[in-house]
Amino acid sequence: GAGVSQTPSNKVTEKGKYVELRCDPISGHTALYWYRQSLGQGPEFLIYFQGTGAADDSGLPNDRFFAVRPEGSVSTLKIQRTERGDSAVYLCASSLSGSLSNEQFFGPGTRLTVL
Amino acid sequence: LAKTTQPISMDSYEGQEVNITCSHNNIATNDYITWYQQFPSQGPRFIIQGYKTKVTNEVASLFIPADRKSSTLSLPRVSLSDTAVYYCLVGVHGSGNTGKLIFGQGTTLQVKP
Numbered sequence: 001g002a003g004v005s006q007t008p009s010n011k012v013t014e015k016g017k018y019v020e021l022r023c024d025p026i027s028g029h030t031a032l033y034w035y036r037q038s039l040g041q042g043p044e045f046l047i048y049f050q051g052t053g054a055a056d057d058s059g060l061p062n063d064r065f066f067a068v069r070p071e072g073s074v075s076t077l078k079i080q081r082t083e084r085g086d087s088a089v090y091l092c093a094s095s096l097s098g099s100l101s102n103e104q105f106f107g108p109g110t111r112l113t114v115l
Numbered sequence: 116l117a118k119t120t121q122p123i124s125m126d127s128y129e130g131q132e133v134n135i136t137c138s139h140n141n142i143a144t145n146d147y148i149t150w151y152q153q154f155p156s157q158g159p160r161f162i163i164q165g166y167k168t169k170v171t172n173e174v175a176s177l178f179i180p181a182d183r184k185s186s187t188l189s190l191p192r193v194s195l196s197d198t199a200v201y202y203c204l205v206g207v208h209g210s211g212n213t214g215k216l217i218f219g220q221g222t223t224l225q226v227k228p
Contacts, residue, residue: 045216048215
């Protein structure tokens, strides 16, 4: 079956612009996570959805970052007024439920470059 | 989640067994130990998870001593395709936990021919 997909694979934007990153999780997975990975570092947690609701958004760096999952499936990470420091690979993962006993399946990521 | 410490990098040769040790001195009673693998330009991939003693699957083995303050991921007979970053994570199972993963820097394994 299909894994987690993310679009676009690459996004180049200018400082100050707005971007949207999309994640299609594995069908039937109720838990969805967003992570951000800078070069040479491990992924950093951003936000967790259980169904349609954001159950834990403690990793969002500031109010320029926002994510939605309106129908409990596809999720969109939105970044307003992008800054050069936002450049990173944004990873999405899904699992059957929100528990560490459930393996998380990661997508290939979206590489965001802010010029 | 418990802080983990693992070597930044390791080198090996094809056909050798590779052991990567992770320290987690502050591991709590309910914490499980999980390892993920990440290839360049890909998202991390689950390898193995355990609580105590030894766990083995088709990919690797995980050895956990009685005090659980460390764990060792063992990769038998590595090949060039095992070149990747390996992350050790420690966290809590059970209901009420969000399942969010806290990654460290990981261990970059380079397998040479």
